[in-house]
Amino acid sequence: MSRRGRVVVAMSGGVDSSVSAALLVDQGYDVVGVAMRLWEDAESESGCCSLDDFLDARLVAEKLDIPFYVMDFREEFRATVVANFVREYRQGRTPNPCVRCNHSVKFASFWDRARELGAEWIATGHYARRRDGAAGAELWRGVDPDKDQSYFLFSMGREALARTIFPVGHMQKDEVRAEAERLGLPVASKPDSQEICFAPRGTHAAFVEAQSSALPIRPGVVVDQDGTEIGRHDGVHRFTIGQRRGLGISSDRPLYVTDIDPVGGVVRVGDAAAVGCAGLSASEAEWLGEPPPVGAAVRIKIRSRFEPQSAVITSIAGDRFQVASDRLKAVAPGQAAVVYDGERVLGGGWIESGVAARLADAGEVAV
Amino acid sequence: MIYLDYNATAPLLQPARDAMAAAQDEFGNASSAYAQGRRARAVLEGARRDLAEIAGVQPRDICFTSGGTESNNAALFGTIEPASAHEIVLAPHDHSSVVESARELERRGAKLRWLPVDAAGRVAAAAVAEAISESTRLVSVGWANNEIGTIQDCQAIAELCRDRGVAFHSDAVQGFGKVSMQLPDADLISITAHKLGGPKGIGALVRRRDVELRPLLFGGSQERGWRPGTENVVGAAGFAAAALAARDAGAWTDALRERLWRALEPIAGVERYSPAANCLPNTLLVGFAGLRGESVVAALDLEGVAVSVGSACAAGSGEPSHVLRALGYDDERARCAVRFSSGRATTADEIDRAGEIVATVVARMRAALEPAAAAGGAA
Secondary structure, X not given: OOOOOEEEEEOOOOHHHHXXXXXXHHOOOEEEEEEEEOOOOOOOOOOOOOHXXXXXXXXXXXXXXXXEEEEEXXXXXXXXXXXXXXXXXXXXXXXXXXXXXXXXXXXXXXXXXXXXXXXXXXXXXXXXXXXEEOOEXXXXXXXXXXXXXXXXXXXXXXXXXOOEEOOOOOOOHHHHHHHHHHHOOOOOOOOOOOOOOOOOOOOHHHHHHHOOXXXXXXXXXXXXXXXXXEEEEOOHHHOOOOOXXXXXXXXXXXXXXXXXXXXXXXXXXXXXXXXXXXXXXXXXXXXXXXXXXXXXXXXXXXXXXXXXXXXXXXXXEOOEEEEEEEEEEOOOOOOEEEEEEOOEEEEEEEEEEEEEHHHHOOOOOOO | OEEOEOOOOOOXXXXXXXXHHHXXXXXXXXXXXXXXXXXXXXXXXXXXHHXXXXXXXXXXXXXXEOOHHHHHHHHHHHHOOHHHOOEEEEOOXXXXXXXXXXXXXXXXXXXXXXXXXXXXXXXXXXXXXXHOOOOEEEEEOOOEOOOOOEEOOHHHHHHHHHHHOOEEEEEOOOOEOOOEOOOOOOOEEEEEOHHHOOOOOOXXXXXXXXXXXXXOOOOOOHXXXXXXXXOOHHHXXXXXXXXXXXXXXXXXXXXXXXXXXXXXXXXXXXXXXXXXXXXXXXXXXXXXXXXXXXXXXHHXXXXXXXXXXXXXXXXXXXXXXXXXXXXXXXXXXXXOEEXXXXXXXXXHHHHHHHHHHHHXXXXXXXXXXXXXXXXXXXX
C-alpha cells in the first residue's frame, strides 16, 4: 500500500486528467484510473465518451502502469444532467450541464464508486484548487485565469471537496501540456474540449428537439419591449437571455433577448440597455461552509465566460439568496451564480431571475 | 494473481505451445504443390484428424475458421438467404456473435423467432418444436451458455430438428471440453481453440451433415471452398494439441464450482444465477445486491482476482447482461452479475483464497458507502 493512499482519477483521455494521473503517480499515491461513460452517440467514434477517448485514456494508464477501468454512469447522467438540460431549455432557461454533472455524477456517483474501490481520494483534471482551511476544505480558483474551472464546482459539496485532489489547479495550461510532453503522454497535443459533451456547439436546439418527442415543442412569437409582435420563432428552447444572433429579425440596431415566457411562448427582445440588471436572485443555494452574511461584499460570476464582478449579498433565506450589482448583464435563469470572496468560492446557486434595473429600487422582485 | 475468467480465455497449454513451435518450422503454404507445402499440409490434416477423433466427428466435417465468432457468423449467414424471408429460431441469451448475426440478417429481411427461456436459462425442446414453422431454415441453440453456464439438451433439439427437416446449429464454444469432448449431434457446430488452452485465432465450424452452406469469404478453395484463405497451420496444430490435452485431463467435476459457492453463500445479499444442475462445471454467475458487477470486478482486480461481469464480448459496454435480461431479471439485478469461471489449473486453495477475498471486498465496498448514506449522501 502506498504511503499516500489510494486515489481514483477520473480520466477522460484529455491532457488535463492524463497529467493529473501522472502527477499523482509521481507524488506516491496508489493511483487507479476510471473513465466515466456518461453518454453515447451510437454513430460517433470520436467526441466525448467515444471509443477514441477511452482508448487514449487507456494508453495513458498503460504508460503510467496504473489499473484502469471504464465505468458506466449513463443512467445517472441521463436521469439528472440530460433530463435537466432538456427541461430547462424547454422552460426558456439556459442550463449548465457541466455544473449539474459535477454535482450529481462526478462528485456523487463517481465518489461512491471510488470509495467502493477503496479510495481515500478522488482526483479530476479541473483547474481549481482545494485548500484546507481552519474551518474545513476550501475551493479556490485555478491559477490559470483563462482555464479556471472553479465556477463549475460550486455545488460539489464540502464532504466531497475535502477528499478531492485537483493536481493541475496550481498550473498554467501550457505547463500542463509541457508536462504531458515531458512524460511522453500520447495526449500532449490533443485539443481542449470546451463543448457540452452530448450536444456539441450549435446543436443544442436539435438535441432538445430530438429528446422532446413525448411533449412536442411549440412555436411562438418574438415581441419588442412594448409587446408588439415583430417575428415568430420555432420554440423558446432556441433562445437564451442576452442572445443576439439567430433571432430571425431584421433591425437597424442590435437586438438582444431580454425575457423568455415559456408558457405563452413569447420571446421579448430589446436594445443593449434592456439586458442590464441590478442584481439577481438564485435558488438551490449550496455553500462550502457558512453562507456569507447579508451585506457582505463579494464577487459574482453568472456564466462560464464572465469575469466575476463586485456584488453585495442582499438577502439569504433558506436555499435562496439575492445579490445586488450594477455590473451584471444578460442574467440568464438556469445558469449558475457563483459567489467568490476574492479567489475563493464561497458557494452559489441557480439563477431564478435577474433583478431588472428599473425595478430594483422599488423592490418589486419576488424571490 | 488468481485467474478465474477461463470462460473469456485460458492460458496456452504447454503441449499446444510445443505443437505450435514445431509447426512454425513448416513454413510452406499448405496448398502448395512442393515438399514444404506438403509438409505443412500434413501438419494441418494431422491436426484435423486428431481433432475429429476427439470430437467424435469425421475429419471432412471440420472447417477451420478464425474462431467462435466467425464460426457463428458463418453458420447463420451461410444458411439463411435474407431476402427470401427465411426464419431463424434462436435463443435470446446465446452469445452475441449468434444474436447479433441474427439481428443483422433480420435487418436484411430474414425473420427471427425467439425461443422462451426459463429463469435458469433452459430452452425446452417442446418450445423449439412449437417455434419451428414452414419458413424455418435454421434452429440455433448454444450448447452451454458462457455467462450463466446452463447446458442445453442439444440431443433432444437435434432429434426434433431432424424430424422436421430443419438445420440445427449449436454454438459449442463453451461446451466443448467442459460438457464433453464429444460434440452434440447438431448439423453445424461452432468451436474454438483458446477456451481449451489452445491459441487464439483459430476455431472451427463443424458440418456434420450436408447442410447447404454458402461461404462467408470468397477467393480460394481452401477448406473445401467453405473458408478460403491460407490455412492457419500453426493454429490448427495448437488447437488439436490443446484438445488432446483436454481429453487426457479427463472429465470435469462440479467440485470447485460448489466449493466457491459455499464460500460465497454466507455473504449478505448474494444471489446465485447459475443453476446447480446442468451447468458448466467451472462457471458460477452470482450477484451481490446493490453492488454493480463492474465495480466488483474492478475491486477484485485491485486485489489480484481476475473475474468478469460476463462475456468479454460485452464487457465495457456497460450494458446490463443481455443473458440475464433474457432470463427475466430486471436491469438492476442484471447489472450486479459477476462471473467466476475456473480452469483445469485452478486449485482448491485458489478457490478458497478467492472466496475470502470476495467476502472481504464485498464487505469493504458496502462499508465504504455506509457513512455517506448516514450523512444523507455526498453532496
